[in-house]
Amino acid sequence: MRAVRPAAAFWRSALAVSVAASLALGLHAAPGRTAPPEQSAQAVAAPADVASYRLSAVLDPTTKQVLGTGRMRFTNPGERPVEELWVRLYLNAFRSASTPWMREAIAQFRGAVFDPAAPGSIDVTVLRRADTGRDLALEPMDEGATIARVQLDRPLDPGATLDLDVAWTARLPRVFARTGFGGPDDRFFMVGQWYPKFAAFDRGRWDTEPWHANAEFFHDFGTYDLEVTAPAEFVIGASGVRVGEDTVADGQRTARFRAEGVTDVAWTAWPGFSVVQSEVDVGGRSVQLEVLLPPAEMPRQERHVAAAARSVQLFSRWYGAYPWPKLTVVVPPPGAEGAGGMEYPTLVATGGALGLPSPVEATLRDIETVTVHEVAHQWFPMQVQSNEAREAWLDEGFSDYLTIRALRTLFPGNASFLDLGPARLDYADIQRAAAMTAIRQPLTTPSWEIATFNRYGAAMYGKGSSALLTLEGRFGDEPFTAAMRAYADGWRWQHPTITDFQDSLRERLGADVDLFFEQFVRGTRTLDYAVTSLEPARATVMQRGDGAWPVAVALELADGTREIRAWDGADALTVEPGSGGRELRAVAIDPERRVAIETERLDNARTLAPDAGPRLALVVRWMGLLQALLQAVGQVG
Amino acid sequence: MNTFLLLGNSAPRAARSWPLALALYVPSAILAFIAGTPFFLGLEALAASGTLLARAATGDVVLVVLEVGLAVLAAPSGTPPAAVRALGVGSGVSVALLGAAVLVQGCLYNLVAGGVMHSLGVSSDARGFSWTVARGWFWPMLRLGFEGVLALGTGAAVVVAVVAVLPLGAWAAPVSAVALLGWLALGNGWLELARAELVHGGTRSAWRSIGRAGLRLVQSRAHMGSLVAAWLLLGLTAVLYWSLVGPLAAVVPASAVLGSALAQQAALIGSAWLKLLRLALAVEVVLHAPAGRRYRERVRPGEGAAVL
16 A cells, blocks of 8 residues: 555474475465576466455445455365464444544544445345355454454364355445445445455464454455446446456446456446556567556656566566566546555556646656556565565565665666656655654564554555665565565565565575564664764764664765765774875765665765865855746736 | 737837836846845856756756755765755845845835836926926835735636636636736736826825726726727737747857846846836827827816826
8 A cells, every 4th residue: 555554473383394385385485495486577376266266346436335245265285174264344443433443543544534324334134155045144353343264163184165145235335445436426336345354374273353443454365256236337347367258238247257376356337437548568478467547647647657667667677577467557536535545456556647637746756656556566465475464564664665666676776766856865764754753663562552543554664675785775676576586476465564575585685684673674773874073084884773773884084085985884993094194074874875764864074175066056046036936926017 | 999009109109218117127127136146146056066967057057956856865964965955045136136126226216117107208308207296206106016916916816726626628728828927917907007097186095996997997998998908019029028038048059148138137127118008108198199088077177187
C-alpha cells in the first residue's frame, strides 16, 4: 500500500520444518542453497495451491452490495492433520465506527474519514462441506469479527483437500481503507477484501491475528476463478486474465477471470472507465497491461502506462520475471481516491494527478511514484509473500526501496520525485526525511504495535527503504541486487520472515549483515557521523550515535589530490595526510551519501578553504527573488 | 484612439524617458540588497561544511533544506548545530526585512510615482525627474496606493471566489490563474490611470482621481475597449517577459556569479521599464485621449490645472 506498516521475530522455530517441506514439494531452494541469480527476466515456476477459490459476485449498484457464492478449497500444506480452519472476514472492520479496527484508526485512514452512514460488513449465509453437505459454523474470534474459526467435524490430513461451499453478502462501505464505492454518482466500485478468505497457514500454524488498522494482509497461494456480474454499462476489471468474452443478458454483464499462483483477487466496476491496452516485453515474453482510467486522466494516459510498463521491466530484470500473463492498473476517479494506492496480485490501484497547474504537474512524479510503488508489490509480497501485518518492512520497506531504484533509473539526476527548475528532489530523500521521525523504531515491530499511521509509515516505508539503501551503499549496487534477487528466488511463493531475509543476505554478503540487523533492524541504534576537528595536519572524525557502521572518509589535500580512507564508523578516528609536508584542505564522511539512515549529515564535512562561489550564487538568487517580489508587490497601480 | 495608436504613442514616450525606469528600479535593488545581506551572513558557517552549499547552488535546494531540517530534528535537547542556528537567524532576519521592505518599497514607489508621472507628461525640454515634484505628490499618491491595494486585493478575492463556485472541474486552476492575472492587469491599469489623473487631471483627491479614471474608461465603448485591450496586452507582455527572462535570471552558476548578477539586474531594469510603459500609457490617455461628454460634464472647468 502506498502509505506505511511494521514486524517481529516470527515462527523461527518452524523454519526447518518449512524448508524441509518446501524442498519435498520442490517449490524452492532453501536459503543458502540458491543458485546465483541470473540478471534476466526469465519466467519463474508457479506455486502450489494451498487456498483456492471459485467466486461468483453479483454487484447491486443501488444497495452497494455484492451477493457472493462460491467454493473455497483448502489443501493442508503441513505435516500434521488440521482440525480447524481460520477464515478472515475483513469487511467487518467497517461495520461501525466503534469496531476495534476503527478505534485503532480513529475512524479515519490516510486522510479519508469513515462515513458511518455507509458502513461495510460481510455476512456469511452458507458455509457447507462440499463432500458431505454438512453445514459448518463460523465462530468469531475477535471483538470485530474480522477473523473466525471453523471447527472441522473430522481432521484434514496433510496434503488432503477440503472444499467448502459458501454464500455471503458483502456490504461495501463508502470508499475507505482501499475498498468500497464512491466517485461520480457513487457508481465507482473498488471491491477488495470482499469474500470469506482462509487465513494463512504457514509452518504448521494458522495466522490468527485479528485485522488491525495499520495492518495489511497475509495469505496462501492458490488459483482463483472469478465471475463478476454488474449492470451492462459497467466496465469491469479484475485480478487475473479475462476468460472469454463478457456475456450480456437481461441488462446484466458478466465477466470471467482466472488467476493462478496468487494470494487474493480484487475487482473494480465503473461505467466511466476508459481502457488502455498494451503489451510489455519481459525478457522476450509478452505481458498484457490493462490500464483503467477515468476521463480526467486520459490526457496523462502515457504516464500511467509508461510507469507501469517500465517498472515491470526493471523489476523483472532485477528480481525475476513478472510471472503472470497480465497486470491491471486501476486509477480511481475523483471522489474515490481512498481506493487508490493499493496492491493486489496482478492488479494495482494507483492514483491520478494532484491537480496542480500543468507546468508544475509535469515536473512532479506523483503518478509515477504511486504506480511504481504498487507495481513493486507484485514482487514483494505478491511473489515473496511475507506476513505484511507482522513484518511490514518486508512489504512496504521493500516496495519503497524498489521504487527509489526504479525512479532513479527512469529519472536520473537526483530529481526522481521533483524536477522543478532549481528545486529538485530524489524520492529517497523524502523517505530518509520520514525515517528520521521514527529512526529508533525497530523494523521488526508488528504493525499493530505502532500507535499511529504516520509513525508506522515513517518506520516501515521511510526507515525500511533507507535501511535497504544503506545496505546497498555498503555492499555495492550489483552485489546487493544479486543478493536481493537470490532472496526473491529462494523464497518466491513462500512465506519468509525477517530472519530468513537476514540469513539469505548473510549467505551472499557476509557477517556485516548481522551487525546491521542487530543494530538497525531489530535494534534501536542510530548513526551520526561527525567531523569534529580539521587542521592542515590532521582531522578527527567520530560517531555521535549509539550505533556503528563502516563508512568512507574522503580527504582533500592542499595540492588538490583526493584520498578515500575506510573507517569502521565506531571509534573516533584521527586521520593525517601523511608525510612529505602534505596538508589537509577538507574532509568529508560518506561523501557519496551511502548511509541513508544517518540522522544528521550537516556535520559530515568540513573545509579549511570554503568556496565563495556557491554562497554568492545562492545569495544573488535570493536577492533577485526578493527584488522581483518587491517590484511586483511594491509597485501597485 | 485604438489600442495600437495608444501603445504607439506611449512606447516612444517611455523610451525617451527610459532613465525614469531607474527611479522605479533602484529602490527595489537597494531594499533587496539590505534584506538579502543577513541571509548571506547566515550562510557563512554552513559554507565551512564542505559541499553542501555547492549542492544547493546546483539545484539541490530542497535537499539541503531537508538536511537542515533533519539536523534540527536530530539535535540533542533541541539545540540545533551552530551552523543551523546561524542560518536560521540569517534567514529569519532576511524574511522579516522582506516584510518591512515591501512596505518601504510601497512608500518609495508612491514617493517617486508623482515625479515619474510628471516627467512623462511634460514637454521634452523640461523632461527630467524632479524630487520637488515627487515630494509634492507623495501623500495623494500614498493614499491612492493604499486604496488601490485594498481595491485590487478585494477584487482578486472576488475573482477567486467566483471561479471557485463555477463547475469547472479540472479547469478550475488554470481558469483561476488567467482570471486573476487578467484582473491584476486591468485593476493595475485603472490605478495607473488614476495616478495620471492625479498629476495631470487637476485633483489631489485619490478617490476622485480613481472615479475620474473610471469615468474616462467608460466614456465610450470604443475607448474602453482600446484601453482594456492595451492593459491586457501589457499584462500579457509582462507575463511573457518573465516567462522568458525569469528562468534565466534564476540560474546563477557558482562559477559565473558576477555575470549572472548583472544579467539578473538587467532583467529587473527591463521589468521596471515595462512598468514605465504602463505609466506612460496612462499619461498618454489623460493628456491626449478625447474625453467623452459625460467626463466633461463631471469635471468642472478649472479642475484641470495642476495644483503643486
